[in-house]
Amino acid sequence: MFGQYFGQYLLQKRIITPEALLEVLEYQKTVNLKLGLLAVNAGLMTPVQVETVHHAQRQRDQKFGEIAIEFGFLTPGQLEELLRTQKRGHLLISQALIDKNILTLQELESALKSFKDTGMSSQMENLQSADIDALVRNAIDLGSDAETSYDYIALMLRNVIRFLGEEPVIVPGLPAIDGAPRTIIQEVSGEIKLITGLIMSEEAFIGLARRFSGEVIEEINELADAAVGEFLNLHNGLFLVNMSNRGIELQLSPQKVVTGLQSHQPGEIISLGLTLGNIGFLFRKNATL
Amino acid sequence: MDDGLKALICDDSLLVRKQLRDILTDCGCIVVEAADGKAAVDAFAQHRPDVVFMDIVMPVYDGLEALRRIKETDPSARVVMVSSAGTKNNLIQAIEMGAADFLQKPYDRNQIFQVINRFKTGGGL
Numbered sequence: 001m002f003g004q005y006f007g008q009y010l011l012q013k014r015i016i017t018p019e020a021l022l023e024v025l026e027y028q029k030t031v032n033l034k035l036g037l038l039a040v041n042a043g044l045m046t047p048v049q050v051e052t053v054h055h056a057q058r059q060r061d062q063k064f065g066e067i068a069i070e071f072g073f074l075t076p077g078q079l080e081e082l083l084r085t086q087k088r089g090h091l092l093i094s095q096a097l098i099d100k101n102i103l104t105l106q107e108l109e110s111a112l113k114s115f116k117d118t119g120m121s122s123q124m125e126n127l128q129s130a131d132i133d134a135l136v137r138n139a140i141d142l143g144s145d146a147e148t149s150y151d152y153i154a155l156m157l158r159n160v161i162r163f164l165g166e167e168p169v170i171v172p173g174l175p176a177i178d179g180a181p182r183t184i185i186q187e188v189s190g191e192i193k194l195i196t197g198l199i200m201s202e203e204a205f206i207g208l209a210r211r212f213s214g215e216v217i218e219e220i221n222e223l224a225d226a227a228v229g230e231f232l233n234l235h236n237g238l239f240l241v242n243m244s245n246r247g248i249e250l251q252l253s254p255q256k257v258v259t260g261l262q263s264h265q266p267g268e269i270i271s272l273g274l275t276l277g278n279i280g281f282l283f284r285k286n287a288t289l
Numbered sequence: 290m291d292d293g294l295k296a297l298i299c300d301d302s303l304l305v306r307k308q309l310r311d312i313l314t315d316c317g318c319i320v321v322e323a324a325d326g327k328a329a330v331d332a333f334a335q336h337r338p339d340v341v342f343m344d345i346v347m348p349v350y351d352g353l354e355a356l357r358r359i360k361e362t363d364p365s366a367r368v369v370m371v372s373s374a375g376t377k378n379n380l381i382q383a384i385e386m387g388a389a390d391f392l393q394k395p396y397d398r399n400q401i402f403q404v405i406n407r408f409k410t411g412g413g414l
Binding site for chain 2: 163213215222223225226227229230233234236237238240241243244245249250251252253254
C-alpha cells in the first residue's frame with residue numbers, strides 16, 4: 001500500500017509519469033530492498049555516503065553494512081535495525097524507482113522528504129498500527145465537543161479498510177475530482193441529524209462499486225449506484241448500531257444519487273485518498289434533506 | 290438442497306437483491322423480488338412465499354411497516370429482517386411484530402443457508 005500512496009503522491013507532484021508508475025509498481029514485486037536505500041530513508045546516511053560504500057564494494061568483497069560501519073556511517077545497532085526493516089518490504093517502490101532509473105537517489109530522498117512533510121506518511125504508520133482514532137484526530141481538527149464526529153469518521157476509515165481493502169489517507173483540502181462528480185447521499189435522523197455522502201469522479205465511483213460488490217461493473221449504471229449506495233448504507237447502519245449501544249437511537253433514510261451538491265461548508269467534506277481515486281466524504285451536521 | 294422453498298427478497302438495492310438471489314437460487318429456492326416496502330406487501334399477497342427476506346431502510350413503506358402489514362395479512366408469515374441498522378429499537382420492534390429472525394448486514398452465505406435449512410426442517414425462531 002505504501003507503494004501506491006507514495007506513487008500517487010509522485011504522480012500528483014508530476015515527479016513521474018503514469019506509465020513509469022505502472023512500470024515501477026509491477027517491477028517492485030520482484031525486487032529486494034537494498035540497505036543503502038533503507039539507510040537514506042531512515043536518515044542515517046546521505047546519498048553521497050551510500051555511493052562511497054558502493055564504490056568501495058566494487059573494490060573489495062565485503063557487505064554493505066560492514067563497510068558502512070568501518071567508515072563510521074552506521075553503528076552496529078543501526079545496521080541491525082536496518083536489517084530488520086529490510087524484511088518489512090514497504091519501501092519496495094523506492095528500490096524499484098532506483099533500479100528502473102526513474103529517479104536518482106538524490107531525487108528520491110527529496111521526494112520522500114516532501115512526502116513525509118505532507119503528513120501522509122505518518123497517517124500510514126497509524127494505519128499500519130491500526131490506530132485509526134489517533135489518525136483521525138491528528139489529521140482533522142473538529143474542535144471540542146466533537147467525539148461523535150471523530151467516531152463517525154474513524155468508523156468510515158475502518159469500513160474503507162474492511163470492505164474495500166484500502167488503506168485510506170486523509171488528504172488536506174477538498175478532493176481533486178476530474179469531471180462532474182457523482183454523489184450518493186443518505187440522511188441520519190433522530191437525536192443526531194446528519195447528511196452523509198460520498199462524492200467522487202465517475203471513474204472512482206465505478207472502481208468503488210466494483211471493489212465493494214465484487215461484481216463486473218464497467219460503467220455508471222443502476223448496479224454501480226446500488227453498490228456505492230450499499231457501501232454508504234452499510235457504514236451508516238454500523239454507526240447506528242454503535243450509537244444504539246450507547247443508548248442513542250437514530251434512523252436512516254434510503255440513499256439517493258444526486259448531481260451537483262457543490263455548496264459545501266468548510267470542514268464538512270473529508271477528503272480520502274484511495275488507490276481507486278480520491279473520495280470526498282460528506283459529513284454535514286445538524287442538517288436535513 | 291432442492292427444497293423448492295419460495296423466497297421473497299425485499300430490498301431497494303439492486304446489488305443486494307442480485308447477490309441474495311444468487312445465494313437463494315443455490316439453495317434451490319424459487320425467488321421473487323420487491324424493491325420497496327409497499328411492493329413487498331403486494332408481492333407477498335400475490336406469491337405467498339415460504340420465507341421473506343426484508344430490508345428495513347426502504348422507500349414508500351420501510352421494512353418494519355411492511356412486516357407489520359404482512360403479519361396482519363398472514364400471522365404465520367416467516368419474515369427474516371436483513372439490515373445494516375441492527376439497532377436495539379429495530380430489533381425489539383421486529384421481534385414484537387413477529388419477525389422470524391434478524392440478520393445484521395454484512396451477512397455471509399452460510400447464514401442464509403442456515404435460515405433456509407431451518408425453515409426447510411420446519412423450525413422458526
